[in-house]
Amino acid sequence: ASFVGRDRLRIRLQARDAVTEFFDGDPGLEFGGRGGGTFTLAKLIYQFPAFNQAATIYTGIVGSGVFDVFNYSTPFEALSDFADAPNSTADVPGGALFGFRYRLSDQLRLAYSYSTRNAQALGKGFGDSGITGSDSAHAVELGFLPNENLEIYLQFASTYLQTANDGPEFLANGTALFRGPLRVTNVSTSAQVNAFSVAANWEITPRVIVSGWFTAGNVDYNLPNVVPAGTVDPGEENFNGFLFGFVFPDLFVEGAKGGVVFGQPIVTTDNDGVWDTRPFVVDVYYSFPVNEYITLTPAAYFVSNPNGGRPGDNDPTIGVGALRAVFTF
Template sequence: MPAKHANYWKTLLAGTLGAAAVLTPGMAYAQASGPVTAISELSDVQPTDWAFQALQSLVERYGCIAGYPDRTYRGNRAMTRFEFAAGMNACLDRINELIAAGLADKVSREDLATLQRLQEEFAAELAALRGRVDALEADVTDLKGKVFNPVTKLNAQVITAIYGSALTDDRIVDGVTVAEQDQANMTLPYRVRLNFDASFTGRDRLRIRLQARDAVTEFFDGDPGPGFGGGGGGTFTLAKLIYQFPAFNNAATIYAGISGSGVFDVFNYGTPFDALSDFADAPNSTADVPGGTMFGFRFRPGDQFRLAYSYSTRNGQRLGNGFGDSGLTGGDSAHAVELGFLPTETLELYLQFATTYLQNGDPSFLANGTSLFRGPLSVTDVSHSARVNAFSVAANWELSPRIILSGWFTTGNIDYNLPNVVPAGTIDPGDEDFNGFLFGFAFPDLFIEGAQGGVVFGQPIVTTSNDGVWDSRPFIVDVYYSFPVNEYLTLTPAAYFVSNPNGALPGDNDPTIGVGALRAVFNF
């Protein structure tokens, strides 16, 4: 080969280092950013460089130069024969493309002859390069078949708040002060969640949640408490383990959970509120059923319809003393079904039904552990079970991009059941009805983008059997304004008030509960 041609083509092919960085396995170079269409795009190539004309010719005539992501060429780097072969292969491919496209006039016979000689000279390296690429592709395919989720996503959330609470008066029962007006001090509760999301296929998800928290569940008797309330003493525990995967050509999603999972993971309806109290945080009371172990599905029969079902049980991993009062079917458990109808893009309507079996028929379970639900259960101390049937209607309606109306109404019945053998004189508690409701407005992007204001009003779940005993029912008002400080931190000044939290029983005063807080939520 004439010296001038050899030097010319070695200089030219040195310019394909960017392509070689992509094509040659095992190289630690940055990925190329794509072919360069003008020599001026390479920021570190100057007209005074000795190979400038060669590079310019290669760019303008053939377009087979690839720069680094930062649009540099790095022409002073040394290159191996394998890199040279990879670069030459890139140019050969580009020239073949030009010929196939009918642009052969851009390729001279002299160029083709030179390339042919170089191809013969580097035949061994080109063959070895193709072998290395084939081996690499085989290794990658094998690795994909063996490795479970090479990337697991971690997202974390930390919630804390400065809380203050008080009563409008001392709480007095039968002449005894059971709670002073300002007995509750300032508190600083917190909750930390770590979610690890992994996948087998890219369309499924395995979620493992670790959680630590130390937060009050209620400040006074009859208080629903904060939305992130709960004990634990700050110890991390397995709070959720649930797996979901698509089925029937993505028309359905199957859910299976063995810890911390329940109907909330399956049902579609949820309130849009970022309120302070647990009452406004829960989607609705039909869904307030035992959770822990859960099996369920979501099905989308059409664009306007949604169907969801779940079976959940509280202690699916445990056997009771009688080998029949726990496990998957013997303990507290519930069947729940939801039908959704979306007539427009701005309106969602839902019907929900849940039937729940409780080994210990304490009706306070329906009120998230508070005493808001008071039934005739106090007439007997005998262990009993209960069957709870609840029906709900719920809706989300986007009145405008800045106003959302959301709410639900729940009604149902509790049927208490005594054991077969009871002490003489035991009174059968029978059954009782209950209801409750919530509605409110959320205002997205209020004042600033990403913020949300809201007001929520409702009646907690209470029995209707005590209407002749109670002077008044409890009601809750929750107001808040949530705004982002940055992409990681959101602050929410908020307050809620509970009137007649204990039903205003005759002879007892029942002062209003007031709770205020400045809540901080960190997401990262």
């Protein structure tokens, strides 16, 4: 909805009645949370122009995040979530949000976002929930657009993560494998994550587009629940990851689109016997229109060395395939 013609209000009501534990294991299906058939407010975000339309201000109550503010996004229609923007800087904890985009010049764009996961919750003490506590992140992006075919972005995010028990995305002291929004799974651990990314989209020709990113950073763990405090130092670790891919518009058929993505998921660089062999992902897809109402996309992705090649581990390549149908009305 819009109130004055240049603003935008987005509201999403969502209901589900499914055994979500089954779907949570596949990063390409995105059936998160529980519902029981009850409608809930899944997203509410409002944006409006400012400073003679040079800036856009964003405020979100629920379901919003850095991805609503940042300009960079990948052009892929791949099956895996790995083919999205780097989640170390562009998909950090979200829920409630304040941010802005600012057009510095014809070639420069600036974006900033502060997001927090549980802004509406009241915690046991000051600072562990609400808009200044819980999982939260400051993120900034600088975009350089030298011409209409090339976009280059620099991103930085500083993220604070508290204790969580709802996912294997972040394992302290050993494996820092990021699968979706960052969380700490060790019941007594919190962490400060500082990460930067460089990303780009380049339209080489109208039928060949290149996109990719590289990200790196540092995780500083702490044990706030250890008594006496400070007697145990869980340490820190560094991580990196990258993605590189091609999109081919109008491949074979007008309106079709093919794509291939290759990269390394975000893992620790402090091996100590872990991740001796880096995991890699290959994601391929082909989207083609059957008619003006139906588009089919056969797709597959493969993950090599998913356990990092650790000695004694059963570490076979993982393969996932799907056929996606999109109906347009």
